[in-house]
Amino acid sequence: MTDTLVTFPSGSLTERATVRFVDVDSGRQRVLTDRTPFHPVDHGWPDQGPDRGTLDRGGRSAAVLDCVVGATDGTDLFVGADVPVRRGEPGWSFVVVHTVDAGVLELAAGDEVTLTVDGEYRAALSAGHTGCHLAALALNAALAGRWRKTPRTDGLGRPDFDGAAIVSSRIEPFGSVDEYRLGRSLRKSGFDAAGLADELPALTAAVNATLAGWVGTGGAVRVETAGPALIDRREWVCELPDGTARIACGGTHVTGLTELGAVGVSLELGDEGQRLTMRTATGG
Ligand SMILES: [Zn+2]
Incomplete structure (x- = not known):
């Protein structure tokens, strides 16, 4: 997996994206995409909270409940304070982890989705x-x-x-x-x-x-x-x-x-x- 491309620095509020990874943890779906306009909470200096908004696919919409920085070595995904390495660590990718309620959207790697941030x-x-x-x-x-x-x-x-x-x-x-x-x-x-x-x-x-x-x-x-x-x-x-x-x-x-x-x-x-x-x- 590669690092997530982020478009919030330029002020972007919506992106079409491809799902790279999805899993379910405690009734919630964790979704990684190739790109995102969502600003995630930083794992090391969590000053600015997550953006709000939706993840949409095929006419259905799921509220993004949380959005945080994660890191993966290709096998395991670590999120927020659990990230065990510094950014730039060889062999690791830094990713934006979007959380939605499980069951709202049927999602699999390769799906095209639309990510939309609450602009106000x-x-x-x-x-x-x-x-x-x-x-x-x-x-x-x-x-x-x-x-x-x-x-x-x-x-x-x-x-x-x-x-x-x-x-x-x-x-x-x-x-x-x-x-x-x-x-x-x-x-x-x-x-x-x-x-x-x-x-x-x-x-x-x-x-x-x-x-x-x-x-x-x-x-x-x-x-x-x-x-x-x-x-x-x-x-x-x-x-x-x-x-x-x-x-x-x-x-x-x-x-x-x-x-x-x-x-x-x-x-x-x-x-x-x-x-x-x-x-x-x-x-x-
Ligand atoms: Zn700042």
Whole structure:
């Protein structure tokens, strides 16, 4: 089997495809196709959830209940967190696993099917994901003065607080929640968190002012891909007044900042100052 070809990076919502493999597990059918427009949950960094939509064949339609990254060595199929190898491992294929209720469609390898993604829900997640990256860059800018050493920089040349401290990111329709750890390793790498609690209102205002300025420019957004397969490297690219921002990303995005409407964040400290939570909301 070869890696699944994915068309969600270009914004595709529907594809004709050929079934490559199908099996039944606990009353559910797992379906692999040669290509798909569905964005699957990543096995290593599950920030953006699965697309919704349908898998159709011969006038019948099955709701796609889940969609995740899997890997196969040609004998066994491993799904999500059970994937035992890194992408690119010789002899392994990385595939998009669509789940539907068993019994709705009679499916066999070689069948032609149509995969169709719910466009409204996709658009809401795309807005949430672009807003998430934009907010991360604005947070980096607002915290730049707190670094005593120069750490790795982000795509705009600023200290990459987001990259150094993030522990989890969850993309929601028209929003996101990012969790950052302000522990000893971050302090060791040169970040000064002293007095952050008192500064939160000013920090929030600074992030929101940067976001308002950026969104107002209506810069273009695109996903650049190194190739059409699921495992090929993809990057979120956004034209901003400060430069062209790039973030490695497997998700879906809007095509321009005007689609976002107003973007704003709220910041909260928890775990006795050891955890910073950033909630981002876009218009829509
Ligand atoms: Zn991303």
